[in-house]
Amino acid sequence: MKTRLTALALGALMAAGPAAADLVFPSLSYRTGPYAAGGIPFADGYADYFTLLNERDGGIGGEKIDVPECETAYNTEKGVECYESTKDLGSLVYQPLSTGITYQLIPKVTADGIPMLTSGLGRTSAKNGAMFPWVFNFPANYWDGASVAIKHILDEEGGDLKGKKVALVYHNSAYGKEPIRTLEELSKKHGYDLTLLPVDHPGQEQKSQWLQIRREKPDYVIMYGWGVMNQVAVQEAVNIRFPMDHFIGIWWSGSENDVLPAGEGADGYKALTFHNLGDNYPLYDDLKSYVYDKGLSAGAGDQHGTAIYDRGMYGAMLVAEAAKTAQKIHGTSKITPAMMRDGMEALEMTEEKMTALGLPNFGPEFKVSCENHGGNGFAAIGQWDAKAHEWKLITDYMQSDQDVVQPLIEADSMAFGKENNITPGCK
C-alpha cells in the first residue's frame, strides 16, 4: 500500500509538468459540476486518442504528446484561468468544450498566437478565417446544424414547409440563441412559422414551454440544449406525447445521457451530428489493445463508444492530423503554436485518410483554408433506438444551406471586425 501510494505521488509529480520537447495539447475539461456528464466523456475520448498515439506510434512524428488537464467545471472564469495557467507550457491548440469560455478566449488566443478549435460550438462566424485567424470551427457550426435540421424536415415533408410550424426550444444563453437568426432567415425562404421558446439555466422546470407546445402543436421541435435541460425536455416531450421523430436536437442534445432517463419513451428522438456514432470502427481495436487493455483509459474508462466520447476522440484526431500537416509544412517535428495554426489552415480530411486512420465513414470530408476555417458545413441525423440503447445514423451527411448561412457568417464576422478595428485578410 505504502509503495503504491509512493508510486502514485511520484507519478503525479512527473505528470505535473510536460517535458520541454513534448507536443502539448491541453484539455480544458469539466469532470465536476452540473455539466460533468457531458464533460467527462469528451475529456476521456480526447485523452484516450492521444494515449493511443503515444503508445502505438510513439507520439506524432516521433514527438511524445502531453495532455495536461485543467478542470473548468464549465465555469467561464475558471476556463480562462485554466488557459492562462497552461498557455506557457507550449500549448499547441485549445478545444474548450464551452461556448462561454470560447468567447472569452477568442481575444486571448488571438493576442497570444495560439490556435483554438471549437468544433460544433463557439462563435459561428469564426468560420471566416480572414477575420479570425487563430480560431477554427470545422467541420460544422451551430448555423450549419440549424440549416441541416430544416433540410431534414424538408426531406420529411416532401420539400414543402409552407404553413408548417417549427418551434425552437433553446437554452437561454449565448449558445442557445445562436440558431435563431438562421432559423428566421430559413423561415422566410421556406415559409414555415417559427416559435421561440427559451429555457432558463439550468432547465429543470420546463412545464410552461411544453404546455405551450401542447397547445400550439408545432409540426417539429428543434432543441438547442445542454445538461439537465436536455433530459427534462425529452421527458416532457414524452409526457405530452409529442412524436419523438419530429423532435430534433442539436449535437449537444444528442448523447446517451439525454435519452436514457426517459426510457422507452425516448425511442425515435433525433439529433444532429457532425461525426458518426458508436464503436464499430477499426480504430477501436487499436484503442482496446494499446489503451484500454493496458489500463491506460482516461477517467473511469466507462465512456468508450458513447456519442460525446466519440466527439472528444474525433476532436483529438483532427488536431493530431493538423499537427502532422504542420510538421510536414515546416519540415520539423517540434512545431510551435504558429506552425500548428498553419497545419490547421492546410488540413484536408478525406475519406481515404479517415479509412487509413481506422475511422471509415466516421466524419465528413472537408478542406480548411484561410477564408474558410469551418469546413463545408456537413452534418447528419442520428436517431435513438431505445431498445438497443444506441444512436444510429439515419441520413447521409447533408450540407447546410450555404446561400443562407454564408451571408450571415459574412455579416457577423464583418460586424466583429468593425467593432474591434480588425482588417480582414489572408496572407
Place this chain on the structure above:
Amino acid sequence: MPDQLLYAMEVTLNGLMAGVLYALVALGFVLIYKASGIFNYAQGVMALFAAMTLVGITEGQVPFSHLINAIFGTEIHNFGWQLPGLVAILLTMVVMVGLAWCVQQFVMRHLVGQAPIILFMATIGLAYFLEGVSDLMWGSEIRKLDIGLPQGINETLDRVTYDLFGYGFFIDNLDVVASVIAALLVIALVAFSQYTKQGRAMRAVADDHQAALSVGISLNFIWVMVWSVAGFVALVAGIMWGTKSGVQFSLSLIALKALPVLMLGGFTSIPGAIVGGLIIGVGEKLFDFMIGPMVGGATENWFAYVLALVFLVFRPQGLFGEKIIERV
C-alpha cells in the same frame, strides 16, 4: 369558454403542481431553520446525495468503486443485486441518518453558540464537501431513477376536462403523486412536532436552546433528529425531481427554486413552505403564460424572485414567519 381562459386554468393547475415540488425542497430548509436557526445551504446537495445514494443502492453499485479501483487496481463495480424500491428507500434513510449524525458530530457540535452567519458558512462548506463525496461515491453519470412512480399525462383529467370544455388539460401523473406525498409529509411533520415528545422537544430547542438544556433535553439528539428529518425530506424531493430529470449533479440546483418560496412563506413555517410554494408556482407559470410572450419568454426564474421581493417589502418575515422583535 374562451380558449385563453381554458389555457390559463391548465397553466394554473400545473403551477400548483410545480409549487408543490418547490415546497418539497423548501420544507427541508424550514425544518432545520426552525430547530436550530441555521439556514442550511446544503439542503439542495442533500437532495442530490440522497437521490444518488438511492439509485446506487437500488442498482447494487459499490460506493467509491472508482477510487478503490484506481488505488488498488481492482475491477469492482457492482454487488450484483437489484433491490426493490422500498428496501432501497429504507437503506437510504439509514445513510441519511448516518449523515445527520456526522454533520452534528463533526461540524455543528463544534459551532454551538456561534453567530448564525458562521453556521451558514459552515453549511456552505458542507454543501461543497457533500457534492464532492457524492461524486466520488457514486460517479457523475446521469442515472434513471425508477421506483415505480407513474409518469405521463393523467388520462382521467384529460378525459373529464375534454368532455366538459372540449379541451383536455395536461397534468403529469408524477406531479399528482408528488402532491399527495407532500400533503402526507406536511401532516406527518405537523403531527410529529405537535403531538410527540421528540417533536415538542424540538420546538423547545427552537424556542430557547439554554432553557431546553436546563430541563434535560439533549441538544445533540434533537439536532441529529432534525438533520435526519431534513435528510428524509431531501430524499423525497430527490426522488420526485430525480424521476423527472434523471439523477444527476444538477439536482443540487433545485435549492434555487426553494429560496423565493422561503422568502415568501417564511423560514419558520411548515404550512408557509407549502403556501409559498403554491403562490410561487402559480405566479410564475401564469406570468410566463400571460406576459412571457411579450417580453421574450423565460420569465419563470426571475419572476419568482421578484414576487418574493414584493412580499418582503410588506412582510419581511414572510407570510407565515414569526415576527422578529429585537429589544434594545
